[in-house]
Amino acid sequence: MSTPELRDNDVLVQIHAAGVNLLDSKIRDGEFKLILPYKTPFVLGHDVAGVITKVGARVQQFKVGDEVYARPADHRVGTFAEFIAIKEADVAIKPKNLTMEEAASIPLVGLTAWQALIEKGNLKKGQKVFIQAGSGGVGTFAIQLAKHLGATVATTTSAANIELVKSLGADVVIDYKKDDFEKILHGYDLVLNSQDGKTLEKSLRVLKPGGKLISISGPPDTDFAKEIGAPWFVKLIMRLLSSGVRKKAKRLNVHFSFLFMKANGDQLEKITSLINSGIIKPVMDRVFPFGSTKEALSYIESGRAKGKVVVKIK
Numbered sequence: 001m002s003t004p005e006l007r008d009n010d011v012l013v014q015i016h017a018a019g020v021n022l023l024d025s026k027i028r029d030g031e032f033k034l035i036l037p038y039k040t041p042f043v044l045g046h047d048v049a050g051v052i053t054k055v056g057a058r059v060q061q062f063k064v065g066d067e068v069y070a071r072p073a074d075h076r077v078g079t080f081a082e083f084i085a086i087k088e089a090d091v092a093i094k095p096k097n098l099t100m101e102e103a104a105s106i107p108l109v110g111l112t113a114w115q116a117l118i119e120k121g122n123l124k125k126g127q128k129v130f131i132q133a134g135s136g137g138v139g140t141f142a143i144q145l146a147k148h149l150g151a152t153v154a155t156t157t158s159a160a161n162i163e164l165v166k167s168l169g170a171d172v173v174i175d176y177k178k179d180d181f182e183k184i185l186h187g188y189d190l191v192l193n194s195q196d197g198k199t200l201e202k203s204l205r206v207l208k209p210g211g212k213l214i215s216i217s218g219p220p221d222t223d224f225a226k227e228i229g230a231p232w233f234v235k236l237i238m239r240l241l242s243s244g245v246r247k248k249a250k251r252l253n254v255h256f257s258f259l260f261m262k263a264n265g266d267q268l269e270k271i272t273s274l275i276n277s278g279i280i281k282p283v284m285d286r287v288f289p290f291g292s293t294k295e296a297l298s299y300i301e302s303g304r305a306k307g308k309v310v311v312k313i314k
């Protein structure tokens, strides 16, 4: 591939490391065609840490040599590469205390947790939040963020990862292979749902009246369809897909919404501060060489990753 062209408000980043996400596999497999209609050929990869080698004419916040990290915006992704052009508004200075590989593990999951717990969930001190799959990429970050916000955190994991999620601050840990979370958790203010439809349905019942469930694993709803400016037939599909869960939520007097995280340099800058001050730490599973990117994707597709998987590029 040739080096990407820069727009006036873009920075060119020489990529040192790229985080690997299930979103990459899902887009590759065509699961996201309705939401993100990419035209082939294109480069996958949604997380980057690297060094700015060039800035566009209107760039104000960054200069050549800055060490940065980002989740580039949809339709401008492509971090499984040596260079990427990213809008400066989507970039933040990399946390000083992290390696490039550690920094590349943060943006997509960090922003997902931020947008779910803070922006949409408005999670407050003293509230109770249930974060599913605490040992995964999103879960390991979300537990730490929720504890920082002063919430009581419940999570699910298998026996092998119980100590890990406890070390991140989880207060109530449920071994999902042994126990049914629905029988243990009651009166929760917020659920971050990342699993299948059955788990989603059960999760509605652990909420207190007026509580919120934010799902990052679907089904997409009509508000989301509007947000992305989807055509009428996509809006209709999303209304139908989410109608069952919306009805069940209404019956229980709880609120359901779908979140698809977005690039956001300002929020990432706040995440940098939390990492610089040691409040949030990356949880890394494995680093693969660039030539083994396919193997890195297969590894996360196993569903067993403990924290994040990253590809080292430079």
Ligand SMILES: NC(=O)c1ccc[n+]([C@@H]2O[C@H](COP(=O)([O-])OP(=O)(O)OC[C@H]3O[C@@H](n4cnc5c(N)ncnc54)[C@H](OP(=O)(O)O)[C@@H]3O)[C@@H](O)[C@H]2O)c1
Pocket (backbone or CB within 6 Å): 021, 022, 023, 108, 109, 112, 132, 133, 134, 135, 136, 137, 138, 139, 156, 157, 158, 159, 160, 161, 176, 194, 195, 215, 216, 217, 259, 260, 261, 262, 300, 303, 304, 305, 306, 307
């Ligand atoms: N909408 C969005 O903006 C958005 C953003 C990020 C992610 N997502 C989606 O959210 C989901 C999670 O993403 P991720 O990156 O965190 O995944 P991940 O890192 O691949 O998750 C792996 C972890 O999930 C745990 N796990 C697997 N099955 C479980 C179950 N039934 N109950 C509890 N834990 C379970 C595993 O622990 P054990 O080995 O102990 O089972 C493993 O540690 C994916 O579907 C992803 O595509 C959506």
